Amino acid sequence: MSGDNVTAAGVRAAAARLKGEAVLTPLLESDMLNERVGGRILMKAEILQHCGSFKFRGAYNRISQLDDAQKRRGVIAWSSGNHAQGVARAARIFGAPATIVMPADAPSLKAEKVRYYGAEIITYDRYKDDREAIARPIAEERGLALVPSYDHVDVIEGQGTVALEAAEQAAALGAKIDAFVVCCGGGGLTAGCATILEEVSPNTEVFIAEPEGYDETWASIKAGARLTADVTRRTICDALATPAPGALTFPILKRLVRGGACVTDEEAAAAMAYAFKYLKLVLEPGGAVALAAVLSGKIPARGRTVVVTLSGGNVDPPLFATILKQFG
Amino acid sequence: MSGDNVTAAGVRAAAARLKGEAVLTPLLESDMLNERVGGRILMKAEILQHCGSFKFRGAYNRISQLDDAQKRRGVIAWSSGNHAQGVARAARIFGAPATIVMPADAPSLKAEKVRYYGAEIITYDRYKDDREAIARPIAEERGLALVPSYDHVDVIEGQGTVALEAAEQAAALGAKIDAFVVCCGGGGLTAGCATILEEVSPNTEVFIAEPEGYDETWASIKAGARLTADVTRRTICDALATPAPGALTFPILKRLVRGGACVTDEEAAAAMAYAFKYLKLVLEPGGAVALAAVLSGKIPARGRTVVVTLSGGNVDPPLFATILKQFG
Numbered sequence: 001m002s003g004d005n006v007t008a009a010g011v012r013a014a015a016a017r018l019k020g021e022a023v024l025t026p027l028l029e030s031d032m033l034n035e036r037v038g039g040r041i042l043m044k045a046e047i048l049q050h051c052g053s054f055k056f057r058g059a060y061n062r063i064s065q066l067d068d069a070q071k072r073r074g075v076i077a078w079s080s081g082n083h084a085q086g087v088a089r090a091a092r093i094f095g096a097p098a099t100i101v102m103p104a105d106a107p108s109l110k111a112e113k114v115r116y117y118g119a120e121i122i123t124y125d126r127y128k129d130d131r132e133a134i135a136r137p138i139a140e141e142r143g144l145a146l147v148p149s150y151d152h153v154d155v156i157e158g159q160g161t162v163a164l165e166a167a168e169q170a171a172a173l174g175a176k177i178d179a180f181v182v183c184c185g186g187g188g189l190t191a192g193c194a195t196i197l198e199e200v201s202p203n204t205e206v207f208i209a210e211p212e213g214y215d216e217t218w219a220s221i222k223a224g225a226r227l228t229a230d231v232t233r234r235t236i237c238d239a240l241a242t243p244a245p246g247a248l249t250f251p252i253l254k255r256l257v258r259g260g261a262c263v264t265d266e267e268a269a270a271a272m273a274y275a276f277k278y279l280k281l282v283l284e285p286g287g288a289v290a291l292a293a294v295l296s297g298k299i300p301a302r303g304r305t306v307v308v309t310l311s312g313g314n315v316d317p318p319l320f321a322t323i324l325k326q327f328g
Numbered sequence: 329m330s331g332d333n334v335t336a337a338g339v340r341a342a343a344a345r346l347k348g349e350a351v352l353t354p355l356l357e358s359d360m361l362n363e364r365v366g367g368r369i370l371m372k373a374e375i376l377q378h379c380g381s382f383k384f385r386g387a388y389n390r391i392s393q394l395d396d397a398q399k400r401r402g403v404i405a406w407s408s409g410n411h412a413q414g415v416a417r418a419a420r421i422f423g424a425p426a427t428i429v430m431p432a433d434a435p436s437l438k439a440e441k442v443r444y445y446g447a448e449i450i451t452y453d454r455y456k457d458d459r460e461a462i463a464r465p466i467a468e469e470r471g472l473a474l475v476p477s478y479d480h481v482d483v484i485e486g487q488g489t490v491a492l493e494a495a496e497q498a499a500a501l502g503a504k505i506d507a508f509v510v511c512c513g514g515g516g517l518t519a520g521c522a523t524i525l526e527e528v529s530p531n532t533e534v535f536i537a538e539p540e541g542y543d544e545t546w547a548s549i550k551a552g553a554r555l556t557a558d559v560t561r562r563t564i565c566d567a568l569a570t571p572a573p574g575a576l577t578f579p580i581l582k583r584l585v586r587g588g589a590c591v592t593d594e595e596a597a598a599a600m601a602y603a604f605k606y607l608k609l610v611l612e613p614g615g616a617v618a619l620a621a622v623l624s625g626k627i628p629a630r631g632r633t634v635v636v637t638l639s640g641g642n643v644d645p646p647l648f649a650t651i652l653k654q655f656g
Contacts, residue, residue: 026354028376031417032444047608048356089359109605116360273645277437280375280610280641313608317601317656321649328645 005153006252008199011160011192014061018161021093022057023049025162027169027307032278037294039301042175044166047281047313051113053239054162054189054311055079055086055149061158062147063090071096076144078102078131080238081110082312083149088117099144101135107238107284107316126241127232150188151246160192166307167200177204178304181290183311184208184217184260185240187249193309194256204307205258209293211237211268211286217245217253218260226250236265236319239286239312261293266327268292272320273327275310282320287312333481334580336527339488339520342389346489349421350385351377353490355497355635360606365622367629370503372494375609375641379441381567382490382517382639383407383414383477389486390475391418399424404472406430406459408566409438410640411477416445427472429463435566435612435644454569455560478516479574488520494635495528505532506632509618511639512536512545512588513568515577521637522584532635533586537621539565539596539614545573545581546588554578564593564647567614567640589621594655596620600648601655603638610648615640 028043046054074097077087084100091098098119103126114121124131139146148155170177182190194206210217213233220227228244235241268285271292275281290308293299356371374382402425405415412428419426426447431454442449452459467474476483498505510518522534538545541561548555556572563569596613599620603609618636621627
């Protein structure tokens, strides 16, 4: 796969499919945040998307294009929990049975909401099992269509609608986007956003923010080849604990990503506490790394207009309470 | 004071003054919330307003109309903390010194942000002192203009822009508002909203939600006379612990409010936990009572389109962590 088939036109087509189905999430701004970093931060609040993350966009864009017979047979996905919810909700819209392969230690809020949308959950051990090896035989046996969490053109183009909307919202404010910072796991959101930004906002620099230990995407870009993370390593950023950039996403990222920031668990937690106190928004650790990259100064914002993706907010109450105690 | 001088035209004039100054806060919707209550809930997210509550609107509308000499002398307000921040931020815009009389036990986040915006804080004991008796001599001595937290036409008309915006946003969605539920303390937000709704959405029923022990406004409306709450009573809803409806707000409320709900601390806390888990929004107790009234069924939403004000989000991390442990 070369990635050549991910196009700005494809992102526009996805936006047309998602119109009225996805939440047109607000682009938020805070005077206190702007004053703190000395720039203009525009936050694309995908935590307010259906299921609390951007993932519904790509899942819907993929499932809506399946033929009717396939929709009846159903879909399958593996996911740490946000993609799972997006797939479950999109599948429900089309009456497609959904099977989700999820780590047993996924946040319970994520599992609860996957069940809420009527999907069947099959659990695996994140540190021992190969989730693909579990999912593939089930998919074949049941004739299910795979909805990959990042490495599929329809999924990438669906996620790219985040940047298309943000660019339109920024333009309505009269703002020119200097930098666009994306929370990056497998790179689906980044690849989609970078693809559409190249067309609609070519002077915007795309940055990725990754959690410590799972910062293999920026390392891969610098090395010019896909490197692999040690997936036995612990991180509070469960949503971004991806082993490697995708075969389809990597060539796009390599060409279009300008820089990367590696965010520690402490920085992610501090950004969550900041969002709680001053923005009144609930971020999960993996959804806070772009904000953390800006708050920590790892991605400079002084004198610039920077879009930051707030990509997910599904965090369990006990972890959030612990973070508030330590960082609030 | 009769309240007759609060007008829909005044709310429109306030909206013109606030354009580009206040955040046009989003009207949010959640499929899970709609499914739970069996209706359509549109949430006016004033937690995303400057300073984390609607209070900036009224404060700005009042201070912007002071003459230049008065702006130079400055303003004074008493407040449990949200109005204080709104006044401090609005005063800063006009270069007006701001003095705030605040309870010593106000949430520390509220005090921190008042100081951030450069106001001077004078503290008092919420359960013993008369804040007016403290503030009035200072105001006279320094020649400060009072910015009342609810009982002033400019303040009420400023707060009314919440409903004007919500009505326009609902109309853009093609939604007809059956009910509009307001978190109610002294009644400034309710009076302003009810006044403009009478013109732009005359079939909308206005309801108030009040915390237990401070539900004297609905009791006053039923009694036809202003009753007083026992202000020594504890509540987690600090923002709504007001002794009585205002002299100016009460006649408006009496004429235009259709019903009231009394919300317990437990129901407010449960609504905060719900907003955390499913809406990804941070609500303070007093800002959660309208949502709590709908979640508890005290204000019926089945088959109806209901606007709920999320009026404030300034809650200290330790209290929030405790609530997450108990209700999350």
